[in-house]
Amino acid sequence: MANNEVILLDFWPSMFGMRLRVALAEKEIKYEYKEEELLNTKSPLLLQMNPVHKKIPVLIHNGKSICESNIAVEYIDEVRKDKAPFLPCDPYERAQARFWADYIDKKMHELGKKIWATKGEEQEAAKKDFIEVLKVLEGALGDKPYFGGDNFVFVDISLIGFYCWFYTYATYGNFSIEAECPKIVAWGKRCMQRDSVAKSLPNQHKVYEYVPVLKKKCGFE
CATH class of the missing domain: 1.20.1050.10 (Glutathione S-transferase Yfyf (Class Pi); Chain A, domain 2)
Structure with missing residues (x-):
């Protein structure tokens, strides 16, 4: 994942977006950050990548979106197994x-x-x-x-x-x-x-x- 295209659609005060920022940092994954000011007009990219909820955070990995913060954190954990896991094996x-x-x-x-x-x-x-x-x-x-x-x-x-x-x-x-x-x-x-x-x-x-x-x-x- 580290060598692929990773984009994070986020809003800086969002505690849910912070989860992904921390998870990506823990796994040492580089990504492009795109700020979404949700109280104004939502970007076409956000509407395209999260058409159901139309909200952040959205993780985009090689053009595919992963929505809902805890689900995205689990995704990050699963695709970067060479780093310490977030979830236990048991x-x-x-x-x-x-x-x-x-x-x-x-x-x-x-x-x-x-x-x-x-x-x-x-x-x-x-x-x-x-x-x-x-x-x-x-x-x-x-x-x-x-x-x-x-x-x-x-x-x-x-x-x-x-x-x-x-x-x-x-x-x-x-x-x-x-x-x-x-x-x-x-x-x-x-x-x-x-x-x-x-x-x-x-x-x-x-x-x-x-x-x-x-x-x-x-x-x-």
């Missing part, structure tokens, strides 16, 4: 990793969005639920450095993009994620020491500064 452990990645997908984004997009009781409820989700993930992490033990793996890649949004969530919600979930924050700081993560995630303050623009364009103001 079927049960592999199923567990997919379970937690699915849990992250179903919980994190919507709750985080409600924290910065709403106020009052709705925001307070979202904050409470968000903290509970992080505590569940802390239980899955335990005292391990990464979700894969000593190895940075599929679940880590699935979750790490949200880390650069923590400052936004905490600031808009007026709470401390580190005070509530210290193990997850320590995990995020540990992940940020990896070049693949540090070079793939935007600065947390840049994300925070973008949110007012996002709120206005989405009609939340």
Whole structure:
């Protein structure tokens, strides 16, 4: 894959796109990055490569598209087997990793969005639920450095993009994620020491500064 044509259609604040950026970096795959400003007109290439959902991220490998971020991460893992795997060989452990990645997908984004997009009781409820989700993930992490033990793996890649949004969530919600979930924050700081993560995630303050623009364009103001 490293010697073939690889294109990533992405939007810089997308935690889902960050998964692919990290995965490609971990596997040392060179690619062409194409920015998609989704709140404006979607490009013909995006509409061609993801005609069903019409959203990013989209991985394009030799003209063929792979959509949905966790599916694309698995694809990257499968086509570059000469590098350390993201998913374990054991079927049960592999199923567990997919379970937690699915849990992250179903919980994190919507709750985080409600924290910065709403106020009052709705925001307070979202904050409470968000903290509970992080505590569940802390239980899955335990005292391990990464979700894969000593190895940075599929679940880590699935979750790490949200880390650069923590400052936004905490600031808009007026709470401390580190005070509530210290193990997850320590995990995020540990992940940020990896070049693949540090070079793939935007600065947390840049994300925070973008949110007012996002709120206005989405009609939340």
